Amino acid sequence: MEQDTTEHHPDPQPLENEPPVSQTEAGYQKIRAELHEARKNIPPKNPVDVGKQLxxxxxxxxEDLSDPHDPKWVPNTYSASKQGVKEDLGPAQGALAAEAG
Structure with a gap:
């Protein structure tokens, strides 16, 4: 059998310097209560639709993910009005209808 070569040293900090367990437990309970209170302020995690993320x-x-005020989603008000576009396309649509009929 091998001899134990582990060196044993006396504890350099005597237990007299440690606070009583009751004080340590009270400190722990105080911190635990603070954490519990802080968790109440964290908003609940809402599941996000993966399809929307993609x-x-x-x-x-x-919807709910994209910024509606982002310039790429704001309608272009500088293009021709819808009425003007309809007038330009009117005769072409009539020609297509005549060809199809």
Whole structure:
């Protein structure tokens, strides 16, 4: 059998210098109560629709994820009005209808 070669040293800090267990337990309970109170202030985690996340990554508008004020989602008010576009496309649509009929 091998001889134990572990050196044993007396504890350099005597237990007289340690606070009583009751004080340590009270400190622990105080910190625990503070943590519990702080957790109440953390908003609940809302699950996010993975499809919306993927759409946002692809650059598509995703309700509740995309910023509606982002310039790429704001409608372009400088383009021709819808009425003007309809007038320009009116005769072409009529020609297509005549060809199809």
């Amino acid at each position: 759409a946002a990554v692809r650059g598509e508008y995703a």
